[in-house]
Amino acid sequence: MTALALSVLDLVPVRSDQTTGDAIAASVGLARAADRLGYRRYWVAEHHNMPAVAATNPPVLIGMLAGATERIRVGSGGVMLPNHAPLVVAEQFALLEAAYPGRIDLGIGRAPGSDPVTSWALRHGGGGVEEDAVARFPEYVDNVLAMMEPAGVGLALRGGQHVLRATPSATSVPAVWLLGSSDYSARLAAAKGLPYVFAHHFSGAGTAEALELYRSTFQPSPEADAPRTFLTVNASVADTAEEAHRQALPQLLQMLALRTGQPLVAQRTVEDAETIVAAGLTEAQEGLIDAMRAKWVIGDASTAREQLAALAASYGVDEVMVHPVGGALGGTDPRTAPARVRTLELLAG
Template identity: 85%
Template sequence: MSLALSVLDLVPVRSDQTTGDALAATLDLARAADRLGYRRYWVAEHHNMPAVAATNPPVVIGLVASATERIRVGSGGVMLPNHAPLVVAEQFALLEAAFPGRIDLGIGRAPGSDPVTSWALRHGAGGVSDEAVTHFPEYVDNVLAMMEPAGVGLALRGGQHVLKATPAALSVPQIWLLGSSDYSARLAAEKGMPYVFAHHFSGSGTAEALELYRSTFQPSPELDAPRTFLTVNAVVAPTAEQAHRLALPQLLQMLALRTGQPLVAQRSVEDAETIVDAGLPEAHDSLVEAMRRRWVIGDPSTARADLERLAASYGVDEVMVNPVAGAFRGADPRTSSARERTLALLAS
């Protein structure tokens, strides 16, 4: 591929799927991405959502890496305030040891869930939500240091103690900062780390965040120049009409999320069409249309041209595609054929 392509996967759960079905479909999708030459496969962290099974990135990464041979596998991302830095370092050091040279650790600052679930994640482990966010830069440094083969020294009770994420590391994962505001752009530039803006989710502020990152970047021993790529939601089918139909279930999911409606498992294409045909409120209809314009939806040649245009516009040589195509009634619950087809048509 002249333009490197990667995959972002939230492990969506359709109304006809169990969690096990959704994971089986993700493993098939990952195998397809590996076979088609995609560069990396990242999974997200979201909690307590009826349509998302990606609650624990390290577990899913282990499954995906075991099911594939070549592709880099990582988190897009681990929401660090939800976890103790040592735990994250241990998890990803083990993954890197098992799959050397194939693991990415993408770190984010957002909660990845509603306030109640965030409280359960953080207070349940003895943490305090506000403190975890406030100390985010320090926690990032801790993760980086603990995964180094030499570990990091910890002064405690008058003595010096060494903390290592794993006893005998030969390599460390590639570590990225992720964000949907300028906060992580500034922090990544300051620390000399790779950075990705969540264009697929935010849709605005991408150019400003990337310019801030590039213009204020400070080289580090790990990275001598800014490194970033673009994320985008995509649905590709043999015809544009088919692609737009397949995009409807996820468009309604995002509409519910943005307007505070109850979240449900992802609907079938037919059920989504019934809702849209009945008529959406004018404000909701305009929001759906705005999202539709930001996504890449269409036939293969149009979609590929859109990706090339976006990459040129934002000055990147890699695009991470979130394949959000839905499914028709009666589809095999353990596969996501329309998502796989999106990847195949983009790569061909």
């Protein structure tokens, strides 16, 4: 494992015993643990209007997490660019890079990260049209890159040339990554010469094909002279395999609800999740859970490390981004996430 770099993906989950403030405090503690344990980067996602996810605004969270840590790179996994004006994203991340130079990653995605009503509210409120925002995604990526450059970008407006800069006196820019779960994002990242991450943790399907497409069609650019990628994976690691599987249950039930159109709720405690499973699931539900388990890393430290090493070797990457999904027992301090911290500790060795 010494050659395999590990990073962290965090959705800032909200448990049934937590307020939003509690969930943020738990994530700050997790980021500090990742920093202490030598993890390479810590990314936060963008999701909206979900009862179990507090990661609605990556730039705000990144500022808090970077300020609470010392060494680790902090970034977005990712900012859903069609939801935002490119200039706003460029300004946010230029300021973060200025405050924490060399520690900021801007991961950009194309998916809405929310339900259709919330997507409409995000884009309509900003004066955009959803279809236009998605169709113009490649242009938006170019705009963000150009606006963050220290020299800015020239805009022709009303017969004159105007310089637009994301921040007045930048000396560096954040690293930009494209994120995706389809061939579209792999092709775009390769064409623009950007580092690329496939959302393996979300479905685990099509990863090899997307990475091969990205690598085989990559065009060097100022951002990257060669293909650069890593994997994301859900993980629940504990002192015993039995406990790791037990702690994975709350997140498994969350994903089951998401994929079958059931109402979403705050993340259950381990005991509450066990009660639901004990009451009985349908054969189809059990099949979905078993399929998800097979693609996650769940087990004790030795088994989990072997799984991560095999995953990295299979896809030819030297970095894996772990999404720690372990749930909490009833009575756990709501401002902590001990199972998620333990996952990072055991994987770090």
